[in-house]
Amino acid sequence: MLDYRVLRHNGIAGLANVRKVTGMFHYPASVTQEEQRLGELAMRFRGTRDTTQRDEIAADYSETVDRLIASGQWSSAPAPEDQLPDEAMPEAFFDFWSRTKPAS
Secondary structure (H helix, E strand, C coil): CCCHHHHHHHHHHHHHHHHHHHCCCCCCHHHHHHHHHHHHHHHHHHCCCCHHHHHHHHHHHHHHHHHHHHHCCCCCCCCHHHCCCHHHCCHHHHHHCCCCCCCC
8 A cells, every 4th residue: 555654755756665665566677767768768869860879879779679578577668759760660679569660
């Protein structure tokens, strides 16, 4: 059961800690961190036009997708804003989520 006293005292950070303690969310922190990393990488990708940087970010994104798939606990596809453009998304993403890559 959620202890709202902790939430009032610690704010959102307290809620995150209560969730971990009470087991409201069963995902390991590493899965959550990897999912957040996808969003960070997508934002970095959109923030540069340098093709070398974009290639490096896309490779990092692909490795993160591979780790999430290997965890066996990736249960929801990232929001569109947390994805790279279709042409830069790793094939493993489309295979895992059974989504057809749009034609270029």
